[in-house]
Amino acid sequence: MIGSFADQAAVALEIADRRHDAEEVLVLNDRDRIARDLHDVTIQRLFANGLSLQAVLARLADRPEVASRVQGVVDDLDGTIKMVRSTVYALRERESPGGAGLRAKLLAETDRAAASLGCTPALRMTGLLDTAVPAGHADHLLAVLREALANAARHAHATAVEVTAEVTDSELRLRVADNGRSIAQDVTSRSVLANLQQRAAQLAGTCTLTPNQPTGTILEWTAPLAADE
Template identity: 30%
Template sequence: MLHAVSSAVLAVTRHLSVREVLQVIVRSARTLLDARYAALGVPDDDGSFAEFVAEGVSDKQWDAIGPLPRQHGMLAAMLRDAAPVRLPDIREDPRFEWWPSAHPVLKDFIGVPIRDADQVLGIIFLSNKRTPGGFTLADQDLLTLFAAHAAIALTNARLYERGRELTVVEERTRMARELHDAVTQKLFSLRLTAQAAASLVRADPERALTEIDRVQRLAGEALAELRAVIVELRPAELDRHGLVETLRKHVSLLDRLYSERITFDSPEDGDACDLTPATEVTVLRVAQEAVHNALRHARASSIAVRLSVPGSRLTLEISDDGDGFEVDGPTSRGLGLVSMRDRAEGAGGSLRVASEPGAGTTVFLEVPA
């Protein structure tokens, strides 16, 4: 059994992302105690959970269950008391209150706090042991031992991410200085050249044309430098959560803010695909632009964002059931399609749009993975 704990601990400490550590803790604990359901909640300061990871519940079930749980009932009691809980049937405990109608039925239950000294970092709990008899005292001791190691791994992951965030802030400050110096010089030259061209239009039209050509060249150089810096400005969320989780959180936020139904779907191993940092930024920005277009122009009732990884390529689809448009028509010019195609080509991929009036729109992005 100690060998099983050792294997579980090694699996957890292999990861540096907080989200990955939480997922592996839950998965390992579920395997370790042979439970059907496992979950881990990280409390926030507003009476809910900043993170909540579960195993044994499908995405479809989660959608039916609804928002993340709040700190009530047994979860609140465990946060308050910071002590292990083991029950033959959670429904018979006076601290149990309720769960949503779509929630799976839990019976035998074990929960252990993940602690760093006096601070409760989270609660890991399991339910419905597969072998008869429910959870034993030996299971509780095993989970408590595992939780102690999980606390170390979680603390290390948080410290690592904070270190990376500080590095990102320093790098962004450096790039901001470079952007200011390089682009300011270009724009200053651009302004002087434009003024010179304006003064020469009547007196010397040929020289004015030369100056206008120079204005175009300087504007192109300034635009290229801006794009180069913008590509380097990788959103911090990608470092913190990865592409799939960043997209999931973004779509979830928009779904709460807008009346349209906005959904996200991806394979479980979506973050396992090996994308360069620049390509991850491309996928995120194209998704944001396409969803924004659908919200602003499509008059859709639903928008779906899907990621898939067929073979050595990652495919992003954003589809809506809105008005649609003529892809080659004049209305398509204001939808940022040129910008999205430029991003796709810059990442070695391609972008395609399928749409027609009255039939909705789908944007397809393919990039190497």
């Protein structure tokens, strides 16, 4: 009887493992389909709409107010395209369990913060974060993001957070904006700012906290990149 029970239990565990593997395959296939549709359809349509509006701008030279509004829409479309591209990358990055690049680590940090925030921070990543950012800069960036997200959850009580990580040829930038209680002047905020400014100073960079509108706080942290890096 014991042997029979053990055999049945082993079969049940194997069936459960196979079912779990099948569900994971379905999820990964679904993510791949969504990422492909976003890239091949949504981004192309947004890009085409932006080109159409830019063509209209040439005909509005005598109507500067209207031209300014159209240009604002074009800029919004450009920002939306960047966000969609980041989403596509995030979907594909989560399919790679062994991802160890900076992008994967940024995704992991925002995912972990969701438990304490009650929401998953919106993440936008721009530039060659995996290849153009030195290891020391990446470590500081992740530490700053971790502290900023913890602060938004514990002290600001934010319900929405937007994170932007960007690297150019000369600079690494991080922006964390929340909609919580504005803490730009309190003691906790000054202590957090001092820690983050110290990290920035070690890399000859800067760190600032400013009020968000209509409420909340914006943290902006930058660090220059040496020419040879």
